[in-house]
Amino acid sequence: MTLMTAAKRSSGPRAGAGPRRDHGVWFLVLPALIPILVLSVGPLLYGVALAFTDAQSGRTEPTQWVGLLNFADLFRDTLFWDSFRIGLVWALGVTVPQFFLALGLALLLNEKLRLRWLARALAIVPWAMPEVVVGIMWRLVYHPDAGVLNETLRSFGLGEGRDWLSGLATALPAVIVVGIWSGLPQTTMPLLAGLQNVPRELHEAAAMDGAGAWRRFRTVTWPALRPVALAISALNFIWNFNSFALVFVLTDGGPGGRTRLPMLFAYEEAFRYGQFGYAAAMGLAMVAVVAILLAVYLAGRLRTGEDDR
Amino acid sequence: MTARRRRTAATRTAQYLALLCYLLFLLVPFLWLVSTAFKPPRELGSIDPTWVPHDPTLANFRAAFDEQPLLGAAANSLLAAAGAALLAVVVATPMAYVLARFRTRLARAATGWVVVSQAFPLVLVIIPLFLLLKALHLVDSLGGLTLVYVVWSLPFALWMLTGYVRAVPAELEEAAAVDGAGRVRTLVSVTAPLLVPGIVATGLFAFITAWNEFFFALVLLKSPEKQTMPVVLTHFLGAEGAADLGPLAAAALLATVPSLLLFAVIQRRITGGMLAGAVKS
Numbered sequence: 001m002t003l004m005t006a007a008k009r010s011s012g013p014r015a016g017a018g019p020r021r022d023h024g025v026w027f028l029v030l031p032a033l034i035p036i037l038v039l040s041v042g043p044l045l046y047g048v049a050l051a052f053t054d055a056q057s058g059r060t061e062p063t064q065w066v067g068l069l070n071f072a073d074l075f076r077d078t079l080f081w082d083s084f085r086i087g088l089v090w091a092l093g094v095t096v097p098q099f100f101l102a103l104g105l106a107l108l109l110n111e112k113l114r115l116r117w118l119a120r121a122l123a124i125v126p127w128a129m130p131e132v133v134v135g136i137m138w139r140l141v142y143h144p145d146a147g148v149l150n151e152t153l154r155s156f157g158l159g160e161g162r163d164w165l166s167g168l169a170t171a172l173p174a175v176i177v178v179g180i181w182s183g184l185p186q187t188t189m190p191l192l193a194g195l196q197n198v199p200r201e202l203h204e205a206a207a208m209d210g211a212g213a214w215r216r217f218r219t220v221t222w223p224a225l226r227p228v229a230l231a232i233s234a235l236n237f238i239w240n241f242n243s244f245a246l247v248f249v250l251t252d253g254g255p256g257g258r259t260r261l262p263m264l265f266a267y268e269e270a271f272r273y274g275q276f277g278y279a280a281a282m283g284l285a286m287v288a289v290v291a292i293l294l295a296v297y298l299a300g301r302l303r304t305g306e307d308d309r
Numbered sequence: 310m311t312a313r314r315r316r317t318a319a320t321r322t323a324q325y326l327a328l329l330c331y332l333l334f335l336l337v338p339f340l341w342l343v344s345t346a347f348k349p350p351r352e353l354g355s356i357d358p359t360w361v362p363h364d365p366t367l368a369n370f371r372a373a374f375d376e377q378p379l380l381g382a383a384a385n386s387l388l389a390a391a392g393a394a395l396l397a398v399v400v401a402t403p404m405a406y407v408l409a410r411f412r413t414r415l416a417r418a419a420t421g422w423v424v425v426s427q428a429f430p431l432v433l434v435i436i437p438l439f440l441l442l443k444a445l446h447l448v449d450s451l452g453g454l455t456l457v458y459v460v461w462s463l464p465f466a467l468w469m470l471t472g473y474v475r476a477v478p479a480e481l482e483e484a485a486a487v488d489g490a491g492r493v494r495t496l497v498s499v500t501a502p503l504l505v506p507g508i509v510a511t512g513l514f515a516f517i518t519a520w521n522e523f524f525f526a527l528v529l530l531k532s533p534e535k536q537t538m539p540v541v542l543t544h545f546l547g548a549e550g551a552a553d554l555g556p557l558a559a560a561a562l563l564a565t566v567p568s569l570l571l572f573a574v575i576q577r578r579i580t581g582g583m584l585a586g587a588v589k590s
Contacts (some may be wrong), residue, residue, distance in 0.1 A: 020386050028403035029416050032463060035400065036419055037458040040426050043437035050436060101331075108328050113321075119328055121576065125339055127570035130521035132539040136546070136561040137342040146554055148341045184335065230357050235427075242430040245523040247541060266432040271528060276436050283433035290428065 050280035058273030070281035087262040091241040094179035102187035110195045125184040135249025139180045171258045194228035345558035369555035382541035390519035393458035394512040397466045405470030423464045449531045462515040473507030510578040517568050538564045
């Protein structure tokens, strides 16, 4: 969503009808600005500050500044590192396949196929569903006895099936599949929008010159699609790394912490054990890692982009 | 030539096959949810579950209402989502107007913030929010949750509404001004009527987001009688035996119906808006 705002802003003011300067309009901004300040900017800054305190829930003594103590503890907390690693595996494991699947679906939906309207409409279903319902639904799919997955495996004679969500080896891959499923429409739609932005004449010209499908994709489609692809994959990575509800419902971090994403860990720390300061420090560490990874990714991508040209 | 035509035909077939695979992947879990919701306990327990229930039943829905306060949860969700949607469009529309028509640094900064704040994990926001709302006696209150939802839906609301305002030609407003209409009069009688469909779509989208939301509701609502639908749904979870799956599926299906219906209404506008947004860039 945000990527479209960014894209639109870069288009700049149109001549004549475009935005103009005016200082008498601030009162139109206030109704939205006040809630943003009070319920978003304020809390976030406060949250960052909490990371440097020993704040706990329901404590009577005053909260103290403890400097970097929380981070020092975090650094030694092997459970947190495990959770962090799982979070990265999950975020990459969802974002990368999801991107390629979404690209494939977008390319298909961009073709003149019959029933395309139906496919487009139905592809939206995961988007509209509450995350909790998505989790419940996949629990039904994965259910060891009454689940459709094991039933299908049995009917094809591929063994007796297993308890996917409580198996130590299968739990993380199983939740990753759910993550891919639930974000597919949100990823497909911007890509489809980007595809429809590719000039048709260029395609035709390339086809006239005898370029095959792959060559046309490489030289015509991909350059036009690249900004959208970059933005959506970066955003997806952030959202996935910070995701909570899906896995909370599917496994609640189990079995044995094998699917305990950083957000689940921080949630437990804050609201089960009341360690507000420590949980805030975890949140800050998550921001830092995401920021560094994204900076490296975007810098690398942008550089290769210049080489291409 | 025929070889070429044969190759196009083969490509087409492959494309339809691929599309079919996608649709299966996207729809099978959902169809299984529907199927489970209508199965009697005996069939749920059978080792050979079928796609179409032999004896479709509504008993699971009745059981779901008996097990958990679903009606109350639906009412809570409705209140919070409708309140959030209404407030969100009321506060976002003027700002979107400014974003589309003027260049003020304040509005830019606010939008920038809304975008940036998306990247932060909710845990960093929820602890201070929890403390703040507690100080205001708004924890465990639907009012407090509604306020959080308003702010939370602003990024998308602002993005959508700014697009809709841009689609209203500024020339119309200028013409009204030339005819002697004041700024307020112009906004009320020229711009606002043209924005109504966009405002409705934005409000419905905000409604769906709030109806579906889980994390804030989980943290901020403690009393069972105040909890919203997604939170109450999780009370069905546990080490469920096969027989408990029916009510679980039935409740989950009921919670999805409003979102799906409303999404079907605005789907064209959402994807259409996205397409338009991309084309403009």
